[in-house]
Amino acid sequence: MNTNITTRFKQTITPWLLVGLPTIALGFLLLLQANKLLTVFQNDWISQGIFLGLGITAAIFFYSNRFRFLLITFLVYIVGGIVFRMMNQLPFGESFAFDLSLGFYIYGALFFGGFILAFALLRWRIASVLWGLLLLALLIVQITRTQAIYTGAELAIIFLGIFFYGFYIILTTELLRNIGSEENKRYALLLRKTTVGCSILLLLTLIVGLIFWKSFNDLADKLAQGHFDNKDNSTSMTKRNKDGSMANNDRLNLTGGLSKNKTLVFVAHLNNFMEDGRTPNPLYFTAFYYNKFDAESQSFMADDSMPSNDLFKPNPAAIPLYFNKMDTTVIRNSKGNLKRKIASAEIYKVTLGAEEFLAPSTAFLCQPISVPKDYQNQFKSAYRAQMWISELNSAYFVYNGGNTDMGLEMFQQERFNELRKAENYSHEDPAFMKYFTQYPQGEAYQKIDRLAHQIGDNKPTVMDKMLAIRDYFLQKGPNGKTLFQYSDNPGLPGIPTASKLDFFLFQNHKGYCAYYAGATLMMLRALGIPSRIAAGFMTVDRSSKNPGWYWYYADQAHAWVQVYFPGYGWMDFDTTVPDENTQQAPQPDGTPPLGNLQTYFVGDGTITNINKQTKEVDIKLQRFIIQEKTFDANPPVEIKTDASQAKVTMDTGTVDFSKLQTGMHVTAASSAETLKNIKAEETNQPNELLKQLPSPVPVDEIKIVVPESEKKKNQLTEETAAKNATWVSVISVLGAILVLLVILFYTMPYLVFQFLKSKAKKSTYYSYQASNFYLNQLGYSRTTESPNSFAHRMDGLFGTNYEKFNNIYQKYKYSKQELSAEEQSFSQQFLPDFIKNIQQKIPFKKRMISFLNPFITFNFFGKK
């Protein structure tokens, strides 16, 4: 009985370790990825992965215990259905039940998927091949559908990883199927078959990849140019954060081009209209500035120590909902007071990272706001910004592509005229001037300098010089086409080193925004005009349906220049030529998240108690807002809130009510009509105001504020771990571990033998074990023969003295007599001769294949 149970246990644990565990690990990675891309998954990859793993484990258990597939699958399905029914009967709130059932669907699907997958892998020999193919297909879809932020090396790692996994699974499942009836010949055949099969698979994928995968060509280009291993050459203006959200690529050197990608990054409502009050006036959204050119690395840098720093960079995720952060020094530092006004904008994030802040320059206020209820699934979070903007700035003007509108043309001329009135730079702070006109030395830069003077010297004002540079890029060649062209693939990725700018300006005439911005900046600075590069998103006004609303896709990530005019401040100029090949196709924008209710009460504090049945949450308030006035609760006061109608949000989007926990820092906001009339008089006792509130207070949103320390930690680990810590590096590390484990697994027989051999020098016991192991690994194991007749047979096969050694060893082990000197020296000398004899009889190839088979090793150490 005992042996029976242990065999069963072994039959279960072996496939679980060899097939189940790697598959579960892969499942975790896939789910992590899926959670980033698809909102239905609700950021819950750990428990989802556990369910998948449970499914796989269950399947392996049932398979190993010889359950019939159809029957057990049916049973599992029925049990799942009953549990689901029961859950629906339980008295939860309606929305809670919905979340629950959605979660259950996902868990159930994953469990069942894992179950079917594992059962198929173990039972059906084609399943492992199909599974490998499916993984590859998924991978291709994933890479082509999302941002092309992978370098060649990363791609190679991912593909090799998946291939290795596929190869491993195919081989291992085959082996497990044949584990009882094993022979060396068969194993070699299997190994060969698997290798051939995988090679065909690889070839097929390559063919498919070449046909369907455009980016593959880019990779080939890169390969040809020898930039394969240069990680910084990522060709994107956006980057992916660790959690899958997006941000402008703020690597310290601006390199790479635009990716043509239609992922929606964010939606913004910009409250900036023309003088008529109706016509919307779009502005570029700035993320940060590249203000310094580093001659050493020949690249542009974002430098925090610039004089008159007017970059407002708050972290919206760290500010409680509806509270605001303001920095008015940036208004002074913007150095502009002519034709300036305050405007506001609301930004609704889709894939933009929760901690990112983008606004037209110069922003000075940030206030996180709530996403209207109907749009929770679409937008993760939102904030309001206020900016000190110039009336002269407009996306229509800076974007120089084909302005045919006469009204706009006139308005643009007016703006130029206005700016022509600007004073010269003689009254400016020398440090400021020096910083923003810094120009590198060198032959290549001299060439650009000469070109700039050739273009701009005869122009009277800064404005005219700027226009001359713009016109230089727009000039038409003899064939009627513009001399400079827009291209995503200018051949040499990464600007602007001197040679690359040189190549762009004087030979190639092709580039994307960063090339134009870089070249313009160099020329402006050569002419002594203070300027900098702004990075962010260009605004495209596509429809007049919802004036003031703009949609931002990943391919709108942009770089342009800002020129300083005394009195007017920094002005946006975009010298990038329009892309003639891919004219902006009219892109239908979705519905904006309208209908944001007036918020009457906001409380910020810590959760002290949660009642899951009534969904009442007690919050100890630190601060609160009533009728848009902020008060400090002194001392902190506890209120009861009714969260039955509330959505629970995090920076990453809407989450389940169950995510709320006691002790969490949250912000609760309410737009309830009953609170409309509460008053917010100035008083010395702010806590008195709270007495107007009903108990419990109905709230519409509870936002979980992730503690700053936790975020810092995340950031730190992100920075220290690797510059671009993406899931790619996670995969590669895991892949490396897996590869190592598998290599270890397959070299195990050899290592075991070496261990035994090393010990054999001093010990008869280990000589005996080593010789037995060696024979066993070569496929000669004693089955029903007696030890002596087995030894006798081996001696007949290999001409060894195995039987004699065996007898001496037995004497040594079981007798009271001492070994004679002759016997002792014989047993010490035995192993090397023994191995030599066998090596002469068995060819190397056969020996090697035998030693690559760890399953025989299990037989040696395991019980029958």
Add this chain to the structure above:
Amino acid sequence: MNNEFEHAVALLDRLKQNIATVIKGKDAQIKYILTALLAGGHILLEDNPGTGKTVMAKTLAQSIAGSSDGHSVFKRVQFTPDLLPMDLLGSNIYDYDKKEFIFKKGPLFCNVLLADEINRASPKVQSALLECMAENQITIGEHTYPLEKMFFTIATQNPIEMEGTYPLPSAQLDRFAMKLHFGYVAPETELEILKNYSGIASNLQTIQQVLNIDDILHLQKEADAIYIHPAIVEAVRNILENTRNHAMIALGASTRAGIIFIKCLKAYAFINGRKFVTENDLSDLTHPVLQHRLLFKTRDGLENGLQEILSNELKNLAGINPENRP
């Protein structure tokens, strides 16, 4: 001491060679039979008719007993369905001269008994053998008669599937130290036998007595003094226990079986010229000693059950590092 041992081994070798002049190609079986003899047990030979069982028994009997000094110590009884217990044991016969019952000894009063085709006799007769095989004595009526000091039974039987046979009761089977399958000889040996059958037959007629009863008793004592390592004793214990707990075995081996097993192991090592018992002895003897005592639930169990237990135990033994012993 050492000389004595070597002398004994030489004696045994002579015995083996003597038998081998008649019985060709059965060295392993000869060793087993001698093992049973030295262990003080009895042996059951099973196989199809004509495989040399009877010749084997006769040869052995003649080698150790001979027929020289008038009273023969070798008896042969052909078992038939109508054989009665008193035909074996003997009976009280009324002596008209002396006017009293006198006991007439049956064929059991001998040193080597060849019970030919034992399974043809009825269970009644088989049971009659029980006491004499276990306790070397016979009880008839009020009197108990001791048998010879050295009493060795060689029983032969045809496989029980054949017609006109009665399977031996397990109590009876347990009395046999070993059950051997004789089997057919190898093709080359068979050819040799066919060529020289007359020579072999005459060998049997002229076979010499090489040992006498005292020699055998002495060798039995010598065999009992062979060293057996505690690890091997433990292995025997494990095997016994595993036969009792095995899923495919209905009836496991008894402790008596274990004692006989140990005795056989020692004798076997002795016959192989060793002063100690090895794993190899264990491997060789497990089946002959234990197989016939077990009741298997399935055919699979009959074929593989004991081998599985043995293989596990041998693996355990192989894993013991002699250098670690205290």
